[in-house]
Amino acid sequence: MSEYLMEVKNLVKHYPINGGVMMREVARVHALNGVSFKVKAGETLGIVGESGCGKSTLGKTLIRLHDHTSGEVTFQGEDFLAKKGKDLMAARREMQMIFQDPYESLNTRHTVENILTEPYDIHGIGTKEERIEWAKAALKKVGLSEQAMERFPHEFSGGQRQRIGIARAIALKPKVVICDEPVSALDVSVQSQVMNLMLDLQKEMGLTYLFIAHDLAVVKHISDRVMVMYLGNIVEFTDANSIYEKPLHPYTQALISAIPIPDPEHQGNRIILEGDIPSPINLPSGCAFHTRCRHAQDKCRMERPPLQDAPGTSGETHLVACHFAGNLPKV
């Protein structure tokens, strides 16, 4: 058995764009372009990048809310993407998702009791009484009282709604929870409460998190390792300390430089990224980041840099996709 809970190999997700009289495919959105990584049991893997980098598509493709175009996902030693019917249902119990907007992801016409007993209904687990008791226990785990059971989502604050979303995700005692920007829609003061709750649940239940966010400061708080994505590719991947202390990819460096420092005397040098992320319909040639990289050279426009061990490292402890990692041309 592999030491990894999940292994993703060359995962590709392209969305066809159809047009013309015959509604033929005229273009493709290249949302994921061959992403490979491994996830250890019990870790939190942070996945960061601007919107449009493919991180949410990755989460939804992994949990099979979206079909993949090609590639492999091995989960607990089995081919997760090939599973069908009952096997897929059983595997899905082990992999759950928390969504960005708790209001949109909860059915506003259902009471909390309906919302929290639904996973057991779908999977045919327990009697009605047991389902209600388990739902109350899940509420307690996320810090809400059982009085919440009869209420509707609109009667709660954003932070409380996200707690309900978390209670639903952990109801079936999954192994992996894919968290798609779970605190982005919350006030800063509530964000840390929800993240601390998630850390407590991880310890108690041995959960593995794939924590998707656009904000590196948020990811720093919670992650063991961090994967930085740009235009459907991984550009840097290492442990959380290294990514903050010695980022090697110019894109990661720009993201890190944008983290606010709560000290007016040490504001650091912010790297401003010029322009928007290019369209995933027409990917730039060579290094996809070259249109915004202040270190770009001719080679960058022509050759795509592979994701490989950073200079001076081995064994995939620090991967980076840049021709000049560790030795960036002066600007």
Ligand code: SF4
């Ligand atoms: Fe910048 Fe070139 Fe490195 Fe791409 S390969 S990140 S364009 S220096």
